[in-house]
Amino acid sequence: MNIETKQQHVETTMRLAPVIPVVIIDDARYAVPMARALVAGGIPAIEVTLRTPAALDAIRAIAAEVEGAVVGVGTVLSARxxxxxxxxGARFAVSPGVSPGLLDAADNSALPLLPGVATAGEAMTLLERGYRHLKFFPAVPAGGAKLLGAWASPLPQLRFCPTGGISLTSAPDFLALPNVLCVGGSWLTPSDKLKSGDWTGIEQLAREAVLLKGVMA
Known part of the structure; x- marks a missing residue:
């Protein structure tokens, strides 16, 4: 699969819903009911971050058992x-930044990559490598919606998924930008709801997030 085909897959994933949940999961037993709640609420793309030992088992379970889920992996740092x-069984990968080694590994992997950038220079470097769909991270500390909006004119080829410090309240500021296809957010799967098994609550958070489509450019 060449870079253009993989970028098309990334774009399709980014357009599934206004928000891609960024999930930190400590117990793989939560994975399937959590994913089913998100899908039922209208959020099919799910990024499970490699920040806990349970992450790969969670991805494996969602990929095998949750119909309609498009499960991806986050916090990807290496070829391994x-x-x-x-x-x-992940269907897309997300990285907080990039390195030459990671980009080389992505070239040789069938897994589509959504790489992270924080500066215009990093975005230009990835554009040279064929990447048109990027993660803007950490979105709020790096400059927020004003900075990302300023990139729209000089970098019209690029589309972004800003992630990092975004909430239901601030998401509309990003989604209204012409160069934003979706946002990433951890607020859809808070740790207290995961630990208590409040799947109805997570489904409701997903339904609220889907309504953000109305503010998109």
Missing amino acids: DLHAAEQA
């Missing part, structure tokens, strides 16, 4: 991460 996630 890409390979492990692909073996677990």
Whole structure:
């Protein structure tokens, strides 16, 4: 699969819903009911971050058992991460930044990558490598919606998924930008709801997030 085909897959995933949940999961037993709640609420794309030992098992379970879910892997830092996630059944990968080694590994992997950038220079470097769909991270500390909006004119080829410090309240500021297709957010799967098994509450958060489509450019 070449870079253009993989970028098309990334774009399709980004357009599934206004928000991609960024999930930190401590117990893989929560994965399937959590994912089913998100899908029922209208949020099919789910990023499970490699920040806990349970992450790969969670991805494996969602990929195997949750119809309608498009499960991806986040916090990808290396070729080993890409390979492990692909073996677990992930359908896309997200990185907080980029390195030459990670980009080389992505070239040799079938897993589509949504790489992270924080500066215009990083975005230009990735554009040279064929990437048109990027993660803007950490969105709020790096400059927020004003900075990302300022990139729209000089970098019209690029589309972004801003992630980092975004909430239901601030998401509309980003989604209204012409160069934003979706946002990433951890507020859809808060740790207290995961630990208490409040799947109805997570489904409701997903339904609220879907309504953000009305503010999109």
